Amino acid sequence: MAEWIMKPIGFIKSSYTDPKQVPKGLGAKHTMEGVLEVLPELEPGLQDLEGFSHLIIVWVFDRSEGYDLVVKPPSDVHAHGIFATRAPRRPNPIGITVVELMRREGGKLWLRGIDMIDGTPVLDIKPLTSIIPMEQLRRGWLQEAEERA
Numbered sequence: 001m002a003e004w005i006m007k008p009i010g011f012i013k014s015s016y017t018d019p020k021q022v023p024k025g026l027g028a029k030h031t032m033e034g035v036l037e038v039l040p041e042l043e044p045g046l047q048d049l050e051g052f053s054h055l056i057i058v059w060v061f062d063r064s065e066g067y068d069l070v071v072k073p074p075s076d077v078h079a080h081g082i083f084a085t086r087a088p089r090r091p092n093p094i095g096i097t098v099v100e101l102m103r104r105e106g107g108k109l110w111l112r113g114i115d116m117i118d119g120t121p122v123l124d125i126k127p128l129t130s131i132i133p134m135e136q137l138r139r140g141w142l143q144e145a146e147e148r149a
């Protein structure tokens, strides 16, 4: 089977130093600010990024090991398949976080809404260009857990 070797395009500077410090569970709010430092040689790739209010950050759960196919997330008392959750221990340890871009200075991006710990490697950045209207969004077990809480 094919494999792809990826290298970080940059690293997160965060006040969280341990995964346990990041708010979890139902109602957890992600307002923490942090900086994404993009590698100097890739800085030209950031041209025109500041026109976008929100970015999709693709990153690596580099402080996780292994995976579970069925997990009990902190937001529910029931177990669910890993691909029906956003849990860190997954077959490909890739995280995706939508953040607000506050400002850019050269290769440094000031972000709001991070849930990554300090030093987290980032694989990619994409501008958020559309969102699905809430009335069209089905949120499965998470909605049921919220209704029970």
Ligand SMILES: C[S@@+](CC[C@H](N)C(=O)[O-])C[C@H]1O[C@@H](n2cnc3c(N)ncnc32)[C@H](O)[C@@H]1O
Pocket: 018, 019, 020, 021, 022, 023, 024, 060, 061, 062, 063, 064, 086, 087, 088, 094, 095, 096, 097, 098, 115, 116, 117, 119, 120, 121
């Ligand atoms: C539930 S995951 C969701 C991550 C991302 N928003 C997503 O949906 O893919 C967020 C958790 O990952 C953990 N975490 C953050 N940075 C990490 C890292 N570098 N390695 C392993 N776990 C990390 C923290 O415990 C945090 O609460």
